[in-house]
Amino acid sequence: MSERVIVGMSGGVDSSLAAALLVEQGYDVLGVYMRNWTADLPGFECPWAQDLADAERVAVALGIDLEVWDYEEQYKREVVDYLLDCYKHGITPNPDVMCNEKIKFGTFADAAFDYGADFIATGHYARAVPGTPRLFRAKDEHKDQTYFLWRVPGSILARTLFPIGEIENKAIVREMAADRGFETASKKDSTGICFIGDISIRQFLLAELKPEAGDIVEWETGKVLGHHDGAFLYTLGQRKGLDLGGGPARYVVKTDAENNVVYVSADRNCPLLWTNELHLADARWVAGNAPSSADYLVRTRHTRKLEEAHISAGDTMAGVTFSVPHETVARGQSVTIYQGDECLGGGIVESCR
Amino acid sequence: MNAKEDMQDIYLDYAAATPVDPRVLEAMLPFFTDQFENPSAPYARARKAKQTLEGARASLAHAIGAKPASITFTAGATEANNLAFAAVEGPVLIDAIEHDSIRAVATSREHGIVPVETDGRVSAESLANAITPETELVSIALANGEIGTVQPIAELSRVVSTEREQRLSEGNTTPIYLHTDASQAPCTLSVNVSSLGVDLMTLSAAKISGPKQVGLLWAREGIALAPLVRGGGQEHGLRSGTENVAGVVGFAKAMELAEADRKNESKRLRALRNLMQARLTSAFPDAVVSGPRKDSQRLDTLLHISFPGVEARRLVIALDQRGVSVGTGSACAASKMRISPVLTAIGLDENTANGSLRITLGHASTQDEVEQACNIIEDVVAREYERVEKRGGRA
Numbered sequence: 001m002s003e004r005v006i007v008g009m010s011g012g013v014d015s016s017l018a019a020a021l022l023v024e025q026g027y028d029v030l031g032v033y034m035r036n037w038t039a040d041l042p043g044f045e046c047p048w049a050q051d052l053a054d055a056e057r058v059a060v061a062l063g064i065d066l067e068v069w070d071y072e073e074q075y076k077r078e079v080v081d082y083l084l085d086c087y088k089h090g091i092t093p094n095p096d097v098m099c100n101e102k103i104k105f106g107t108f109a110d111a112a113f114d115y116g117a118d119f120i121a122t123g124h125y126a127r128a129v130p131g132t133p134r135l136f137r138a139k140d141e142h143k144d145q146t147y148f149l150w151r152v153p154g155s156i157l158a159r160t161l162f163p164i165g166e167i168e169n170k171a172i173v174r175e176m177a178a179d180r181g182f183e184t185a186s187k188k189d190s191t192g193i194c195f196i197g198d199i200s201i202r203q204f205l206l207a208e209l210k211p212e213a214g215d216i217v218e219w220e221t222g223k224v225l226g227h228h229d230g231a232f233l234y235t236l237g238q239r240k241g242l243d244l245g246g247g248p249a250r251y252v253v254k255t256d257a258e259n260n261v262v263y264v265s266a267d268r269n270c271p272l273l274w275t276n277e278l279h280l281a282d283a284r285w286v287a288g289n290a291p292s293s294a295d296y297l298v299r300t301r302h303t304r305k306l307e308e309a310h311i312s313a314g315d316t317m318a319g320v321t322f323s324v325p326h327e328t329v330a331r332g333q334s335v336t337i338y339q340g341d342e343c344l345g346g347g348i349v350e351s352c353r
Numbered sequence: 354m355n356a357k358e359d360m361q362d363i364y365l366d367y368a369a370a371t372p373v374d375p376r377v378l379e380a381m382l383p384f385f386t387d388q389f390e391n392p393s394a395p396y397a398r399a400r401k402a403k404q405t406l407e408g409a410r411a412s413l414a415h416a417i418g419a420k421p422a423s424i425t426f427t428a429g430a431t432e433a434n435n436l437a438f439a440a441v442e443g444p445v446l447i448d449a450i451e452h453d454s455i456r457a458v459a460t461s462r463e464h465g466i467v468p469v470e471t472d473g474r475v476s477a478e479s480l481a482n483a484i485t486p487e488t489e490l491v492s493i494a495l496a497n498g499e500i501g502t503v504q505p506i507a508e509l510s511r512v513v514s515t516e517r518e519q520r521l522s523e524g525n526t527t528p529i530y531l532h533t534d535a536s537q538a539p540c541t542l543s544v545n546v547s548s549l550g551v552d553l554m555t556l557s558a559a560k561i562s563g564p565k566q567v568g569l570l571w572a573r574e575g576i577a578l579a580p581l582v583r584g585g586g587q588e589h590g591l592r593s594g595t596e597n598v599a600g601v602v603g604f605a606k607a608m609e610l611a612e613a614d615r616k617n618e619s620k621r622l623r624a625l626r627n628l629m630q631a632r633l634t635s636a637f638p639d640a641v642v643s644g645p646r647k648d649s650q651r652l653d654t655l656l657h658i659s660f661p662g663v664e665a666r667r668l669v670i671a672l673d674q675r676g677v678s679v680g681t682g683s684a685c686a687a688s689k690m691r692i693s694p695v696l697t698a699i700g701l702d703e704n705t706a707n708g709s710l711r712i713t714l715g716h717a718s719t720q721d722e723v724e725q726a727c728n729i730i731e732d733v734v735a736r737e738y739e740r741v742e743k744r745g746g747r748a
Binding site: 056060 | 667671674736740
């Protein structure tokens with residue numbers, strides 16, 4: 001009897017190929033399309049029906065079943081409400097981190113194992129080793145998604161397959177999908193946040209949170225330079241979208257959600273933009289226990305390169321010390337910690353110093 | 354699916370869309386470039402366009418046995434159906450297997466729904482029971498596009514006439530009209546308004562090898578239509594917007610060809626449809642064919658067949674991957690994740706309804722194509738049953 005894998009299929013190229021590889025490796029595969037909550041506001045279009053149809057075409061070609069599991073309610077509660085609550089309080093969250101922890105490797109994984117799956121699988125760019133509570137970066141360093149997976153418990157990772165994480169790069173993924181006749185081979189990568197489709201997070205926040213006019217103030221002088229529709233729309237370090245009508249480029253150096261004020265500076269060297277030390281709260285360690293304090297590699301943004309830093313780790317918190325000043329990281333953002341290829345865990349930025 | 358050399362290209366979804374006949378296209382072409390004028394303009398060239406428009410109207414009127422002035426051109430059947438319902442303000446009555454463009458309009462206002470028999474037919478008795486003294490419009494499609502039921506419209510029109518006479522004798526001045534959406538009919542059925550005995554009728558060019566977004570509403574003299582699209586007052590003020598001369602020329606040509614070919618085509622396509630039905634039901638004895646048994650009560654071009662226990666959504670994909678295009682029902686229902694209300698109305702259980710294919714033939718269908726399609730459908734359905742069985746053993 002072959003081992004049973006339940007693979008999350010989104011209709012995209014990565015999970016399509018993941019499902020195909022599992023079938024080819026001889027697993028007994030069931031595809032599941034996870035239906036998440038989608039914004040239903042005028043002009044918002046989330047193409048989930050099209051995505052489901054794409055997943056279905058692949059499932060039929062592979063001769064596997066595809067079921068639709070409905071996580072609309074959980075997703076709304078665990079991801080969307082969390083995101084809105086964070087923004088309301090001037091915190092910039094990573095909704096994908098929450099989605100992975102709570103939905104894909106939470107509710108979905110539990111349901112899959114209850115359903116008799118030996119493993120779950122997804123199209124993520126990451127690597128795991130069956131039977132061990134460990135997480136490794138994908139072979140494709142450029143696409144690596146461990147930055148979004150650090151909160152997944154090791155016990156789940158031990159029963160997770162990431163077939164795509166073993167492939168050199170995305171071009172090869174597309175080629176392999178095309179070789180198998182999948183129309184999803186040339187589908188464009190999803191960008192932005194899945195539940196609002198192509199709409200920007202700014203438009204979504206404006207629709208969901210109460211816009212309230214406030215001042216944009218120059219940090220050094222206290223001079224009011226312009227106005228905004230809500231401090232929740234701005235993130236530390238942001239340069240675009242300030243709409244101050246000319247003048248030098250300015251950076252958001254601080255947002256005050258309580259008083260609805262956004263502080264900016266034209267000075268790239270403004271002390272608020274730089275930090276030597278990040279304090280991480282709500283830390284999680286893949287193996288279950290904190291690593292010993294030492295120098296490790298960290299990532300402070302999905303698309304940012306790995307950097308060296310000294311980590312002093314506790315069970316639920318961590319301090320990150322850089323040897324040279326580092327750009328500040330907004331409150332609520334994830335920082336992931338690596339030893340070589342292995343992702344040890346991470347935390348959520350609470351403050352910078 | 355990788356056997357590209359075996360790839361067929363067989364279209365069997367004519368109830369959803371038809372290719373424009375080359376003769377229709379040829380008739381239309383001059384009106385895009387040489388004779389492009391606005392029929393309402395005051396100069397001689399424009400008067401010619403106006404004549405062309407009226408010539409098309411007269412030709413279509415002739416085809417349905419009506420007066421040209423009683424035809425209003427619209428952008429397709431959906432709009433014509435909406436226009437028909439706008440003619441009355443009181444309660445309307447439709448049957449339970451109407452197309453979305455009728456159902457959506459009716460259910461947005463005070464309405465009743467006449468149940469249908471298990472073959473989709475509306476009986477005179479159930480219609481008579483459903484009509485109330487306030488009913489102002491009854492709308493029943495001549496031929497259903499999903500299961501192919503041809504309604505006994507002439508008989509049903511007598512029910513409406515009886516009600517009308519009854520109201521007259523009682524001094525009830527509430528009008529009652531019978532509307533029929535005949536969009537799926539003209540290639541194989543007569544659409545003569547007098548023999549049908551209807552008061553309003555919708556037709557579409559798109560279903561008869563004409564252009565899309567071209568349709569008409571015929572209304573008997575004396576029925577006051579109310580415009581939905583206002584503007585420059587074209588179409589006697591009932592449908593504003595510069596007339597689609599090329600479109601209606603194509604419509605008239607398509608109707609002319611449908612009329613001329615009707616007798617031969619209905620016989621030919623009926624034979625092909627029956628061949629397909631015989632092959633598929635003998636290959637799969639559990640398959641369920643919906644719609645009336647009698648050929649005379651069915652659309653000759655349509656086969657609605659259900660394979661209980663398999664998912665039609667998968668069959669459609671697998672057939673597509675083998676080069677055969679078929680529908681699962683009305684195109685609108687296929688895009689949503691719900692069982693077609695038509696199948697619920699005829700009492701098909703969920704398991705059977707989920708395995709339903711709607712296969713429709715058209716002018717370009719050949720016996721060779723139908724036989725090849727049967728081979729592929731038999732293979733795909735058999736494989737799917739096999740897969741389901743294997744999966745059943747595992748779970």
